[in-house]
Amino acid sequence: MNAPQHVPPxxxxxxxxxxxxxxxxxxxxxxxxxxxxxxxxxxxAPLSLGGTLPVAALFTAxxxxxxxxxxxxxxxxxxxxxxxxxxxxxxxxxxxxxLWGTRAxxxxxxxxxxxxxxxxxxxxxxxxxxxxx
Numbered sequence: 689m690n691a692p693q694h695v696p697p698x699x700x701x702x703x704x705x706x707x708x709x710x711x712x713x714x715x716x717x718x719x720x721x722x723x724x725x726x727x728x729x730x731x732x733a734p735l736s737l738g739g740t741l742p743v744a745a746l747f748t749a750x751x752x753x754x755x756x757x758x759x760x761x762x763x764x765x766x767x768x769x770x771x772x773x774x775x776x777x778x779x780x781x782x783x784x785x786x787l788w789g790t791r792a793x794x795x796x797x798x799x800x801x802x803x804x805x806x807x808x809x810x811x812x813x814x815x816x817x818x819x820x821x
Contacts, residue, residue, distance in 0.1 A: 719789025722782045723796030723803075729779035730803035733810045736771040744768040765818050772814065776807050783807075 744767040786800035 719786050720794070720796040723786035723790065723794075723799040726779045726782035726786055726803040727799040727806075729775045729782065730806035730810070733772040733775040733779065733807065734813070736775055737768070737810070737813070740768050740771050768817060769814050772810060776810055779803050779807050 747767055783800040783803045786796050790797045790800075
């Protein structure tokens with residue numbers, strides 16, 4: 689029998705090692721979840737506006753009756769828009785991730801586009817509220 693002969697390793701740098709790639713569906717599944725989460729955050733933005741509006745009205749009324757200086761009224765829009773802005777920013781970020789990671793015509797992509805539309809309406813509503821102050 690022939691014994692295997694020892695072959696010395698080649699001189700120089702070693703060839704790059706192949707890394708196991710993640711499953712191809714992992715990124716698509718994550719992007720699909722981003723689309724739905726984006727729509728949920730977009731719907732939560734105007735709902736949170738309804739929750740912060742009474743708090744801001746109470747803040748304004750309390751500062752008015754306490755004869756507070758005029759600069760206190762500048763903080764009222766910050767109180768009103770604090771939570772809607774946070775959920776709107778989260779929605780936009782997730783929608784962009786869903787648009788980049790999904791194929792055209794998928795349900796996740798449609799949810800992301802709907803979320804961006806809702807965010808646009810909420811942003812416009814926020815600008816209208818700020819014009820009133």
